[in-house]
Amino acid sequence: MSYSIGQRIKDLREYFNITQKELCNGICSQGLISRIEKDEVSPTALVLEQIARRLSVDMNYFFDEIHNYGNNYIELTKRTIDKKIRECNYEEVLQIITLEKNSPLFKSDQLKQYILWREAICVFHVKHDEKRALELLEAALNIGTASPKIISEYELHIYQSKAIIYSMTNKLDEAAEIYKQLVQKINSLTHIKHKRLMINIYYNAGMNAYDRHDYAEAIKLVDYALTLCIDEDYLYLLGQLFFLYGIALFDYDHKNKDESLKYLDKALFIFTLKNNQANIESVEEEKVRVANTKVD
Template identity: 35%
Template structure:
């Protein structure tokens, strides 16, 4: 392989894992040396390349067989497809894809392996109701913490969030709320996040957990934080769900007029984004609420 190809591949992997040059260099060499390698000004020695490969979660042969190894764009597409299947509750299809990719060398180390374990854990719970296997896989995924960082990365906080959501589905609301709070604290410690979506998702699910635990004031406060964040970021991600959740908790606090206003906001959002299933669900709930006035 030509030198430029190794530098290009190192940069590609480093950026995918969201690792800075300084973090990659830590304990190995200087940041300047990593920069020179990535800019094709320096060809790394075998021991140095081995250490870089280990930190990036790939075998050293990856750099020399990149033409025969699945590329990052392929791996990213696989992750997107699995996420899509899980999001649409197609757990059987997702499991089949996960088990297939487990044989792929690119998914046998690092963040890709962590991703498969995480999604497999989710599928095990919702497909088989095997909570022990589910939590075992999630813990295994968390143990594959990126060695280049001293704190949890966003994807690892997502795994914690998934665990809390499953605990909530098991009616273990207090345990779920504790993890949601931990996730928010860890997220705040990250200097730069890719987007506000993860924080919004945590706030929505925590508001739901508070509601199910009959802590309606906490549910309203948490949903309000999520709504404020969405409006601040000019994002409609989970905004309809947040208004709905706030309305549900307001209704249980006998604040029927305010609850109806929240549900009206929720209906407007679901109509704009053409989410017919949620629109009709909220419409039914609103009609039942208005009948008690």
């Protein structure tokens, strides 16, 4: 038996503990929602789009994975922006955003939220304007779901960017509070498609804990991320996670010296495979520090 649109709407609504009345408010009648969930009628495209927005999922969530939304201009532009962000080409991204932010193609709430999020990151790195970057992130969050019970994957990204900015401006406690909430959220959400996001949040939360000298918390968070990497067959951040786990383990208790060196060797292996010279040098420096520290 196929997993119908009505069943998917009902399951997601009940998961977030939202009533039919809350879901249909401003969209349609409660009676129509009830009939949709019972598969008595099919929602129109407009109604389904509004329901998807209210539940903070892409419309593709309600269909089989045969649909391909990647072969269009918007998705190509987003992939270009994402790639240049990963490469730290923030000035180029700002140029793209300047051209596209007023385009009619980027007028949906979700796309506006995406553009504001990416613009905030670039403003912080290019113009070094923390205040403006945080204002843009807040504007992006204000576009989000109308229900406080729901948080979308975009919003998880946005909150994490906010925490990263706080960390980079030495506001570690403010960042720690955001990471605490993010970890609670990702541990309770079952509909997150992209496990890389979860790994990234655990890693950055672990880095924040390490910078605050809370080595036990850093070890716990990195352990979550390592387990996820292994379970999901991800190499993403694996080297960085081994590295962070190794130094946190040692700084938590110098008696963990041998175990720490094992994790640093694992990190070194991954970075060598990826030919990441900067990270290789960082690992080698930490190995010298750990090896040369006398243990009572």
